[in-house]
Amino acid sequence: DTGVSQDPRHKITKRGQNVTFRCDPISEHNRLYWYRQTLGQGPEFLTYFQNEAQLEKSRLLSDRFSAERPKGSFSTLEIQRTEQGDSAMYLCASSSNRRGQGQETQYFGPGTRLLVL
Amino acid sequence: AQTVTQSQPEMSVQEAETVTLSCTYDTSESDYYLFWYKQPPSRQMILVIRQEAYKQQNATENRFSVNFQKAAKSFSLKISDSQLGDAAMYFCAYGGATNKLIFGTGTLLAVQP
Numbered sequence: 001d002t003g004v005s006q007d008p009r010h011k012i013t014k015r016g017q018n019v020t021f022r023c024d025p026i027s028e029h030n031r032l033y034w035y036r037q038t039l040g041q042g043p044e045f046l047t048y049f050q051n052e053a054q055l056e057k058s059r060l061l062s063d064r065f066s067a068e069r070p071k072g073s074f075s076t077l078e079i080q081r082t083e084q085g086d087s088a089m090y091l092c093a094s095s096s097n098r099r100g101q102g103q104e105t106q107y108f109g110p111g112t113r114l115l116v117l
Numbered sequence: 118a119q120t121v122t123q124s125q126p127e128m129s130v131q132e133a134e135t136v137t138l139s140c141t142y143d144t145s146e147s148d149y150y151l152f153w154y155k156q157p158p159s160r161q162m163i164l165v166i167r168q169e170a171y172k173q174q175n176a177t178e179n180r181f182s183v184n185f186q187k188a189a190k191s192f193s194l195k196i197s198d199s200q201l202g203d204a205a206m207y208f209c210a211y212g213g214a215t216n217k218l219i220f221g222t223g224t225l226l227a228v229q230p
Contacts, residue, residue, distance in 0.1 A: 033218075041222055042221050043220050045218065045219070055216075056215065105164055108161055109161060110161040111161065
């Protein structure tokens with residue numbers, strides 16, 4: 001069990017550029033979540049996948065944001081035409097949806113810190 | 118919609134002493150889970166403790182325990198025998214039927230030697 005990994009850990013970009021982040025969940029976990037955390041705040045839910053299906057998207061996820069999870073393994077989060085307001089920590093988490101276990105624990109990765117200049 | 122409130126932006130405790138972090142939440146759901154996560158500076162978020170709402174017994178993990186008051190919608194975290202490594206931001210989180218977690222704004226805990 002190597003834990004949830006995210007790449008890159010830091011990204012600096014200019015306004016208007018596109019960026020893509022990757023998340024590799026814990027290998028046996030079928031659920032994968034993306035959250036955004038701004039300074040001094042708790043994480044806010046963006047979207048989540050069960051296997052390869054994207055089951056819920058937050059209203060925070062504007063049309064400039066897109067997330068994929070091909071083959072139900074790793075996931076990517078792309079932000080197009082970045083804005084300064086997109087500067088934040090993007091966190092990925094994964095969990096295992098075993099029948100009868102109720103709300104399973106989400107395990108977080110180290111995050112990708114994005115700075116848009 | 119569910120909400121989570123942490124009313125203590127910062128707390129401080131002396132090493133070896135006990136500290137309690139507060140959390141209240143609002144929900145109309147009857148089946149849900151509550152979590153405390155710890156986020157050290159520049160490090161990833163890790164689970165401290167979880168509580169199932171249907172369980173009356175308060176969860177305990179070594180030096181960490183909770184006081185879960187379902188009727189009052191209160192979920193406080195007690196850290197006993199505080200250690201320097203406990204210094205971190207602590208987040209209370211709610212998990213209900215929608216599977217996503219709803220977090221409070223966090224409490225920054227300082228541990229004084």
